[in-house]
Amino acid sequence: MALIRALIPLILLCISTVVHVVPLLLVALLKALLPGRSLKRRCDPLLTGIAESWIGFNNWLWDRFTKTRLVVDGAVDLQRDGHYLVLANHQSWVDIVVLQKVFNRRIPLLRFFLKRQLFWVPLLGLAWWALDFPFMGRYTPKQIARNPALAGRDIAVTRRACAKFREIPVAIMNFVEGTRFSADKHARQGSPYRHLLKPKSGGVAFVLEAMGQGLNAILDVTIAYPAGVPSMLDLFADRVPEVRVRIRQWPIPAELVGGDYQNDRAFRVRFQQWMNDLWARKDADLDALLKVE
Structure with a gap:
């Protein structure tokens, strides 16, 4: 029964993906062929517009086919043309839909750091490539021990991505846990x-x-599912009564900008302590959000 209920929105989601990804790839191909950085950059607003239209349709599916209540606290003073680092906990693919529903057309397009294997996801992998999503190797400690050169590859990918992102409004999305809980x-x-x-x-x-x-700021996003962590099928089968989101804006910590995380052990310890403190506050937020009233 759940699959039948979810069938229409899932079919529409697939159709929307094709309708948006095809022109997205055509614009990306044009961008690749154009000479000069300035001409290439003129394609960026069009690419972003197509992606935001795609997300907007997905958000309409949420509103039209589910009764899921989205409760958001703290989404104020956001800039659509700003530059943000967005940090969030990660439990389900639904997290991405939630983040896009909360932030679409309120801040710049969210760009995720993705596992390299996701490039091969049909249509979506090419769409993420067209939108300059960075693809990371995310090597294990054992792989790095066998081949130390791997340690620098993701750093190089991050730096190249950030060089591009400095030139456009951007919201860099990072699931800091590195995997779903x-x-x-x-x-x-x-x-x-x-x-x-x-x-x-x-x-x-x-x-x-x-x-x-x-x-401009760090957007610290905590996502909670009081009725239990859902799948995408649960969402479109209307089995998710409520999603709660808390957004905290933190200033960029000046003492942590420009340090050498890779080679400066003292700086790395300070940075990790700052991250652990941030995560402890997030854990307390999540505990409060999960309480059923």
Whole structure:
């Protein structure tokens, strides 16, 4: 029954994806063929407009086919032409839909750091490439131990991405835990947080190193599902009664901008402590948001 209920919005979602991705790729191809950076940059507003239209239609599907209540606290004083670093906890693919519903056309287009394997997702991988989403290797400690050269590859990808992002309004999205939360992962890590995995600081540090002076703020987003973590099928089958979101804006910490996270051990320890403190506050926020009233 749930699949039948979700069938229409899921079909419409697939149709919308094709309708938007095809022109997106055509504009991206034109951008690649144009000479000179200034001509290429003229394609960016069109690419962004297509992506925002795509997200806008997906948001309409949410409103039309579900009764899911979205409760948002703290989404004030946002700038559509700003530069933000967006940090969020990660539990489900629904997180991405929630973030896009909250922020579409309120801040610049969210650009995610993605696992390299996601490039091969049909249509979506090419769409993310066209929108300059960075693809990361995310190598394990064992892989890096066998081949130390791998340690610098994701850093290089981050720096190249940030060089592009300095020239356009952007919201750089980072799921700091690096993977979706599960009870099994939480137990294996021995995480000190009740509802979160341990944060990974390296990606955030490299963004602040490359773009810290040009960022307006950090948007610290906490997403809670009081009725339990849903799947996309749950959402479009209208089995998610409420989603709660808390947004906190933090100034860019001047003492953490421009440091050498990779080679300066003292700076790395300070940065990790700042990240751990941020995550402890997020854990407390999530605990409060999950309480059923």
